[in-house]
Amino acid sequence: MTAHQIESLFIGLAAILVLGRVLGAAARRLGQPPVVGEFLAGLLVGPTLFGGAVADFLFPADIRPLLTALAHLGLALFMFVIGYELDLALLRGKERIAASVSLCSVLLPFGLGALLAVYLSRSHPTDNRTGFILFLGAAMSVTAFPVLARILADSGLGRTRVGGIALASAAVDDIVAWSLLAVVVTVSGGGAQWTTLLAPVYLAVMFLVVRPGLRRLFDERRGRGQITADRLIVVLGGLMLSCWAAEWLGVHFVFGAFLFGVVMPRTTSERVRAQVVDRFEYLSRLLLLPAFFVVAGLQVDLSRTDLRALGELALVLLAAISGKFLGAYAASRANRVPPLQSAVLATLMNTRGLTEIVILTVGLQLGVLTPDLYALMVVMALITTAMTGPLLHLLKRRAGGAQALGSYADGPPARPPADDPAPARTAPRATTRRQAP
Template sequence: MTPEQLQSLFIGLAAILALSRLLGAAARRLGQPPVVGEILAGILVGPTLFHGAPAQYLFPADIRPMLSALANLGLVLFMFVIGYELDLSRLRGKERVAASVSLCSVLAPFALGVLLALHLADRHAPAGHTGFALFIGAAMSVTAFPVLARILADSGLGRTRVGGIALASAAIDDIVAWSLLAVVVTVSGGDGQWRILFAPVYLAVMLLLVRPGLRKLFAARPGRRAGWDGWAQEHVTADQLIVVLGGLLLSCLATEWMGAHFVFGAFLYGAMMPRDTTRRLQHQVTDRFEYLTRLLLLPAFFVVAGLQVDLSHTGLRDLGELGLILLTAITGKFAGAYAGARLNKVPRAQSGVLAALMNTRGLTELVILTVGLQLGVIGPDLYALMVVMALVTTAMAGPLLHLLGRRRGGPEALGDFTFLPKRSETPEPEPLRTPAREG
């Protein structure tokens, strides 16, 4: 790197820190998750405003590959934490209603998304129509678990049963959405598509070697064994973090080599982390991975994503397509989640709350759109419109909950139309831990 490139990189990173912090705080003051402001910051520094002059000054072309590298590292750590926090024990006591809400809120937007893709394909499908249609359907089906958790914490719904159902449904959504994206990646693979045949070997290694190895790694403090009573360590060590990080990078390498995207390797490695350790230990691992990610790496990802969003040439036809995208995304999620809840005799008020929550897309949607753009499944024009959809659907969740609460006598009355379990049913959920990356 030349001295000029280093100076430009330092200026760009300082700008990323300042913009993400400023707009994230502004979003929080407006009752929005900070990720809304951070995504908006990425769009504002892109080519949409002032013919891209701020982007050309702050992020010259010769430092953008370095920013992309930081953004990809942020994605790796983010997806690892998502996989680690995927806790299927949330389903306990609410399996039926959560599965119904989740599957309906995936199938309805997926079907509508495929129909929309047939309309958009002639103009926006760079390659084959099959992969394009599957991708649009998958992108419409996403619910952002981290943003949803933050909204539940801020609204006071985190300890209610409707909040528990929403989190459990979002956990199932994560699995289904990433599975759909894996199918898209396979269908849209390039010349090295034959390498995906090694996927069963990779999964076997993860289940039979990596998962037991990680459990043993965290079983006890170095130099001591776990006792028969299941005693486990309370503090994570630097050596343990190095092993986890090294394994994480190797897992990403494996999935990238197979022709899948590295995000799958990060997500699956996080899912392999042991759940039988103490909750304090799990929080220590995730907090250490999240700290730098939240402060710098993910804001770099937002900027890199925003640099590819150009709305300056948006015409009436583009606005019409944006309207169709928003209509499809919102209608599919609302109708699907509402119908799934009503099928299990959930009252209308609770069903409406669940529908509003499941429509949240946030950063998870941005990750999926970035994967699609990198694979060439969608082009820059459609990518920009879909990013706007992600921003709108994330921002509308809080106001909708406030409106529903006001109709019931005030925002604090949201708890009045949540149904709490009887004492003989499931135990009260543990206090919700707000993911640091959304804070």
């Protein structure tokens, strides 16, 4: 690196820190998840405004590969935390309703997204039409578990029955959506065919070798509930190797990071889990993920948006919102959840946040999405995330407050189903301990 590149890199990183912090705090004051403001920071410095002059000044072309590398590292740490925070214990007592809500809120938007992709493929041609159709359906199906958890905590619904169902459904949604996306990436030509055939071997090694090894590593009788530097190095090294293996298999490194988080032992104490997550998330949350937002924002150009693009955006929003809302609402009503609580659940399942932007970035890197359609899908992700807070506020006013809205947690309906789940006793750690992206 030249001296000029080093100077430009440090200036750019300082700008990322300031913009991400200021706009994230502004979004929080407006009742929005910080991820909305942080990604707007990426849009503001991108080519949408001033013809990209701000981006060229703060992030010259010769340092953008370095920012991309930092963004990828932040993405790997983020996906690891998502996998580690995915607690299937949330499903206990809610298996049937969570599975039905999740599947309906995945299948319906997937179908609508696939139908929309058939129409959009004429104006956004790609080399792999089948991959494009499947990818757009998968992108419509995602729910952002971290953002949903934070919204529940902020709205006072984290300890209610409807909040517990939402978290359990989002956990199942994460598993289904990421598994579906892995298949779509493979179909879209993300890697060589013969290496992809080794994916079952990779899964077997992760669950039969790596998982027991990590369980022994975090045995509390050895570490006395403390996380040492040696243990963290083992976890970090394993995470990097898992990302490498997934990328080599052609399934994209984000799946390797997510899977490594999934196989982390859940039998450790809450203190141990908090230490691991905090240490991995702190730097990522402050610097690396904002770098990812900037890199993603630099690829969004809305300055050329015309009437045709606005029409396509309207169709994207219609498919995304109606698919998620109607699917979750119908499934919850089928399980005899009252209408108002069903509307709350459907609204929560429509939250997409950073998880959606991660998926869209994968599609852009694979060439499945064109830059123009990527920009429209990013706008959809921001709108569906931003609308959740105001909609919940309206529903709370209609119900007479958060306690009234969550009153279904304190007692079952007049004719509860046989497997009517009990209210969540405590909110998940992610909803109270930290600021989820």
